[in-house]
Amino acid sequence: MTETHLDHVVLWVNDPLASLEFYEKTVGLTGVRAAEYAEGKASFPSVRVSAGSLLDLVPLTMAGSMNAIPGAEATAGQPVNHVCLAMDKQAFEALRGRLEDGGVAVSPYSHNSFGARGAAPRSFYFRDPDGNIIEARHYDE
Template identity: 30%
Template sequence: MISIDRVDHLVLTVADVDRAMEFYEQVLGMTPVIFPDDRRAVSFGQQTIKLHAASELVAPTATHPVPGSANLCFITGGALSDVQEHLRAHDVRIEEGPVSRTGSTGPITSLYFRDPDGNLIEIGRYDEPVEE
């Protein structure tokens, strides 16, 4: 049996790496990363999202790598009202939310919007446990 510990990184195929880096840095507060071979990514916590241009794919790659095909969920510890305000300040249209969803470890409340490539981004906050 294989034992998986955590997700280390994801790869997003994007139309424009500069535009994607700016969005993830400015809107989502992630840290830009530049690798020695000039490939680029953004990081948060112990995770990295590598950004590969659709016009310059790095082998090996997914079978059908295209911009806008991802659906990502990030968890915040902050208030979703602050997230909403921040998104509006950056002219990011909220498509749905706040709505109740199920996260990996329990109920969350989420907002949905899209990055510049059309990837669906969900920002959720775990609901406070109800005291009985």
């Protein structure tokens, strides 16, 4: 059986470059197509979560043109409960420190919550500048 992987998640954002900066500087992800977006050569920038997955930072103003399927334009602002980023323990602790240093509210730790690789010893939640909820977690290696 072949494995299926998550390719990308689209997050609606008000200011893609401000969101890109948050995900790069605070979350620690690498920006993709930032210059192309700033030059008007790409519709949106992204940030790389892993070698095979991205978070696309799509401007909310594009909602009306999202017509890949009937009714898709109505999905702008449609709530997704949260997106979870898994990382090693060191990166997890560094992320929490950067969030707290940057004045970003973080939830208390959750313990042993279930995810793709089983129970994660610790996780916490925070919001990006557009209100999207992000969970960060680490697994025992």
